[in-house]
Amino acid sequence: MPRYEYACRACGTTFELTRPMAESGAPAPCPDGHGDTVKLLSRVAVGGVAESPAPSGGCCGGGCCGGG
Numbered sequence: 149m150p151r152y153e154y155a156c157r158a159c160g161t162t163f164e165l166t167r168p169m170a171e172s173g174a175p176a177p178c179p180d181g182h183g184d185t186v187k188l189l190s191r192v193a194v195g196g197v198a199e200s201p202a203p204s205g206g207c208c209g210g211g212c213c214g215g216g
Contacts, residue, residue, distance in 0.1 A: 159178065159180055
């Protein structure tokens with residue numbers, strides 16, 4: 149299930165909730181009991197390492213452009 153980040157307008161607390169996508173816009177009370185909250189736009193963190201491409205071997209990939 150996705151996690152959503154919310155902020156309380158009354159006290160400034162930010163908090164996260166794990167809830168179904170269908171409920172992402174539903175009211176989310178602040179952990180301190182305030183009801184005036186707003187859903188924040190979250191940054192997406194993507195991890196991993198990209199592999200470098202294999203050497204091509206020339207302009208056409210097969211070395212046929214190499215003159216000689």
